[in-house]
Amino acid sequence: xxxxxxxxxxxxxxxxxxxxxxxxxxxxxxxxxxxxxxxxxxxxxxxxxxxxxxxxxxxxxxxxxxxxxxxxxxxxxxxxxxxxxxxxxxxxxxxxxxxxxxxxxxxxxxxxxxxxxxxxxxxxxxxxxxxxxxxxxxxxxxxxxxxxxxxxxxxxxxxxxxxxxxxxxxxxxxxxxxxxxxxxxxxxxxxxxxxxxxxxxxxxxxxxxxxxxxxxxxxxxxxxxxxxxxxxxxxxxxxxxxxxxxxxxxxxxxxxxxxxxxxxxxxxxxxxxxxxxxxxxxxxxxxxxxxxxxxxxxxxxxxxxxxxxxxxxxxxxxxxxxxxxxxxxxxxxxxxxxxxxxxxxxxxxxxxxxxxxxxxxxxxxxxxxxxxxxxxxxxxxxxxxxxxxxxxxxxxxxxxxxxxxxxxxxxxxxxxxxxxxxxxxxxxxxxxxxxxxxxxxxxxxxxxxxxxxxxxxxxxxxxxxxxxxxxxxxxxxxxxxxxxxxxxxxxx
RNA sequence: CGGGGCGUAGCGCAGUCCGGUAGCGCACCUGGUUCGGGACCAGGGGGUCGGAGGUUCAAAUCCUCUCGCCCCGACCA
Numbered sequence: 001x002x003x004x005x006x007x008x009x010x011x012x013x014x015x016x017x018x019x020x021x022x023x024x025x026x027x028x029x030x031x032x033x034x035x036x037x038x039x040x041x042x043x044x045x046x047x048x049x050x051x052x053x054x055x056x057x058x059x060x061x062x063x064x065x066x067x068x069x070x071x072x073x074x075x076x077x078x079x080x081x082x083x084x085x086x087x088x089x090x091x092x093x094x095x096x097x098x099x100x101x102x103x104x105x106x107x108x109x110x111x112x113x114x115x116x117x118x119x120x121x122x123x124x125x126x127x128x129x130x131x132x133x134x135x136x137x138x139x140x141x142x143x144x145x146x147x148x149x150x151x152x153x154x155x156x157x158x159x160x161x162x163x164x165x166x167x168x169x170x171x172x173x174x175x176x177x178x179x180x181x182x183x184x185x186x187x188x189x190x191x192x193x194x195x196x197x198x199x200x201x202x203x204x205x206x207x208x209x210x211x212x213x214x215x216x217x218x219x220x221x222x223x224x225x226x227x228x229x230x231x232x233x234x235x236x237x238x239x240x241x242x243x244x245x246x247x248x249x250x251x252x253x254x255x256x257x258x259x260x261x262x263x264x265x266x267x268x269x270x271x272x273x274x275x276x277x278x279x280x281x282x283x284x285x286x287x288x289x290x291x292x293x294x295x296x297x298x299x300x301x302x303x304x305x306x307x308x309x310x311x312x313x314x315x316x317x318x319x320x321x322x323x324x325x326x327x328x329x330x331x332x333x334x335x336x337x338x339x340x341x342x343x344x345x346x347x348x349x350x351x352x353x354x355x356x357x358x359x360x361x362x363x364x365x366x367x368x369x370x371x372x373x374x375x376x377x378x379x380x381x382x383x384x385x386x387x388x389x390x391x392x393x394x395x396x397x398x399x400x401x402x403x404x405x406x407x408x409x410x411x412x413x414x415x416x417x418x419x420x421x422x423x424x425x426x427x428x429x430x431x432x433x434x435x436x437x438x439x440x441x442x443x444x445x446x447x448x449x450x451x452x453x454x455x456x457x458x459x460x461x462x463x464x465x466x467x468x469x470x471x472x473x474x475x476x477x478x479x480x481x482x483x484x485x486x487x488x489x490x491x492x
Numbered sequence: 493c494g495g496g497g498c499g500u501a502g503c504g505c506a507g508u509c510c511g512g513u514a515g516c517g518c519a520c521c522u523g524g525u526u527c528g529g530g531a532c533c534a535g536g537g538g539g540u541c542g543g544a545g546g547u548u549c550a551a552a553u554c555c556u557c558u559c560g561c562c563c564c565g566a567c568c569a
Contacts, residue, residue, distance in 0.1 A: 003504095012563075020503095027561080086567075124569095158493080158567050165568065218569095226569095238569060277569055308528055347529035365528050375528080458565095492568095 004355070006289050011233045016162065018283055021355040022292040025162050032160040032167030036276070039356060040163075042300040043279050044170060048150060050202055050298075051172065051274065054194055060146040060174060065128045067152070068119040073127035077252040083219020084123045087156040089167075091119040121154045126220065126245070126271060129175045130253035137177055137267055139258045144187070145177040163280030164237070164492050171275035177267045179257065181246070184268035185223075188244040191272040192225045195240035203278070204295040204408035205229050205285045206415055207239060208438070208487055210463030215447055218271075222246035228462040228487065230415045231284035234436040236462045236489035239281045242272035280492075286380070286407055292357030293380050295407050296400040303333045303396060304358045306349045307340060308365035315342075321369045325362070325392060332397040333360070354379060359403055360396060378403055380410075421485070428476050428488075432457050438489050440465075442473035442482035449478050453488075462487045 004021055005013040019025055024040030027033075036044065052062070068091060075081050093109035100106075122128065129147070137145060154168045174191060178184040192209055199207045207227035217224040221243035228236045250256070250266035257267050286293040296302050305322045309315035319340060326336045337358075339349050346363065353361050363375040368389075376385045376395065380403050387395045418437030422428050431439055443450065443461060453476075454460050464486045473482045 010563090016562085031560080153569095155568070157569095159565090169569075171569075241569070273569075275569055310527055314527095342527090345527050345529090345531060347527090347531085349530090351530050363528070367528075 004289060004291060007232060012161075014289070015280075015284060018287050018291055018355075019162050022357055024279070024283075024292070027162070030167070032157065034162050034166045034168075036170075040279060043282065043294070043298060044276055046298050046300045047198075047202075047274075047278055048172070051194075051198055052148075052150070054198070055148050055172075055174065058146075058190065058194065060148045060176075062149060063147050064149055064151070065122075065125050065132070067122055069122050069125075069128050071118045071120055073131060074120055076127065077220045077248055079248070080126065080220035080252075084155070088123055089121040089154050089156055091115065091121065122151070123153055123155045124271075124273075125149065125151065125153075125173055126175065126249055127253070130249045130255060130269070133175075133177055133267075134253050134255045137255055137257050140179045140260060143177055143179045143257060143267065144183065146174075146187075147176065148172055148174040161280070161492075163276055163283070165277070169276050171273050173271060173273045176270045177250075177255070178269070179259065179265075179267065181268050184246070184270050185244050188223070188225060188242045188270045188272070191270070192227065192240075192242040195227050195242065195272075195274055198274075199227055199229060199239055199278075199281075200408065202295070202297045203282055203285070204297070204404055204411060205239070205281060206408065206412045208463065208465050210465040210468075210487060212241075212463055213445075213447075213450060213461050213486070215450055216461065216463075218243045220245060220248050221271075222248065225466075226463050228489070228491075229281055229285060230411075230418065230438060230489070231281070231492070232414070233284070234418050234438075234489075236438065236491040237277070237281050237284065238462070238491065239278055240272070240274040243270060245269035245271060285411055287357070291355030293407070294357040294359060296359045296404050299357065299359050301335060301337050301358065302400060303329055303360045303362060304337045304339055304353050305362045305364055306346055306353070307338065308346050308363065310366075314366045317369055318364055318366060321389075322364055325364070325374070325389065328393050329396055332393045333400065350377075360399060362392075380407055422476060423473075425477050428459075429457065432459050432490065436490055438462075438487055440485040441476035441488055442471075442484070443486045443488075444475035444478055444480035444482055446475075446478070446480065449475060449480070453477055458490050459488050460491055462489050462491060 004017040007014045022039055023037050025034045025036045028035050092115055094113040094115060095110045096107040097110040098105055099108050136142060150172050152168055152170050156167055157165050160166050176187050178187060196207055196209050199205045207229045209227055212224040212226055218241065223244040225242045226238050227240045229239045231237055247266040247268060249269050255267050256264050258264055283292065305325060307318040307322050309318050322338045326338055329336045350361065357379060359379050361377045368374045372389045374387055374389060376387045378399055420431060420437060421440045422431065428439065431437060450461055468484045470484055475482050
């Protein structure tokens with residue numbers, strides 16, 4: 001087993017090593033695409049289930065729209081096409097033909113099958129969805145329309161990194177239509193709050209909610225909001241976005257409704273998404289030099305029992321007890337895995353479950369069975385707790401809660417320690433030439449100034465945090481007047 | 493697309509400068525002894541050395557071209 005590179009040594013190597021060691025994902029034959037292995041997909045399933053339940057509680061329903069979009073659709077919203085045109089995969093033919101080239105049989109697109117209108121593989125689905133909404137929305141009684149879809153999308157990025165940025169990725173995209181601007185804005189903020197809840201309560205990852213600057217706004221949005229998390233290398237990661245689309249897409253796709261008074265207006269839209277990038281965020285927020293660390297609420301399997309034996313009698317004894325415990329833990333920890341492989345010794349299994357991020361490991365041997373106890377080990381801190389079997393379920397439930405809150409607390413503490421209020425450009429440069437982190441600073445709001453900061457330092461305005469008080473100040477870089485602070489960081 | 497590194501067994505690597513019948517560790521298979529933090533002994537299987545050309549009696553090694561991966565930058569959820 002290859003060692004995991006230390007975070008302090010090479011952070012991005014560490015990140016890749018953790019993914020490999022925990023068997024989460026690997027590169028595919030197609031550059032930029034990833035194979036999500038069962039351990040990685042289990043995390044995604046857990047994310048899907050919990051987000052989907054929440055979306056439905058908030059009144060949304062799921063639907064599915066096609067992968068392929070007519071090329072012309074993308075051109076209908078001017079900002080939108082500008083934002084996505086450079087990263088679209090295009091379908092041009094509908095079949096292949098075998099040909100012989102230099103004595104070798106190969107396949108090529110059949111020229112006779114060239115499509116009249118080329119198709120785009122969706123980079124996002126606003127256009128197909130709004131094309132359908134035109135047919136579905138006639139009156140205010142059809143509103144609001146609250147639809148989500150779980151799908152894959154493609155964006156042909158130049159440089160990719162497993163989970164953080166892949167050519168194809170999995171996500172959910174909510175697309176809602178409303179009768180008023182106020183209602184659309186409320187929906188946008190409600191879904192931002194939904195992502196905040198998911199990141200903080202489920203992933204134990206603190207985030208900053210805020211509005212994007214115009215330059216960082218989604219292509220076609222009136223306003224974009226994001227949640228921004230801090231990774232262990234002090235860089236920011238945008239972990240979810242929620243967009244107020246105004247009437248832009250309704251105009252582009254001619255989606256009007258009639259109100260109660262008989263007047264006509266374009267509908268107001270939102271869209272919001274979170275992707276498999278969240279898995280990357282999870283890894284970089286909590287994991288350590290021994291491998292993956294998963295907060296219990298997102299771990300599909302939370303407990304593994306490692307039985308220990310020396311002979312068949314002991315094996316029978318310990319396995320019977322393990323089966324009993326498995327049943328007893330079901331209500332508090334879900335499906336418990338009993339690692340009964342007999343071709344490796346316990347020590348090996350301990351290491352393996354640590355790499356894979358299993359929250360709790362229960363060691364159970366003949367001595368334990370004789371004494372009606374076991375050894376319980378929590379992944380995030382490596383602590384061992386001799387635990388009586390009588391109260392095991394309660395103990396496990398307690399440890400799971402403790403892990404969840406300690407992981408969150410540790411992430412908050414790390415973020416607090418690396419978040420600063422800066423007043424001068426010198427301080428700003430010092431921070432980002434050094435440790436980096438989050439910086440709350442005044443900014444003039446000028447796009448050129450924001451661009452200059454990015455050019456000079458790779459630092460961007462992550463967002464303008466919600467609830468930021470008005471406060472007179474001078475722009476961190478140019479000194480022009482500023483009305484409030486914004487959040488700066490280097491980001492993924 | 494620019495700069496840097498690298499492609500040899502499933503993984504990690506040596507061998508390349510100086511051409512001569514492909515090796516090491518781990519993993520894997522069989523048998524035995526083991527089993528409370530990464531066991532040990534014995535035996536065994538597995539690679540046309542990223543690909544294509546070329547030079548040569550002979551190429552992992554030299555030459556040309558190509559493909560891919562990783563890191564840094566530009567693009568981005």
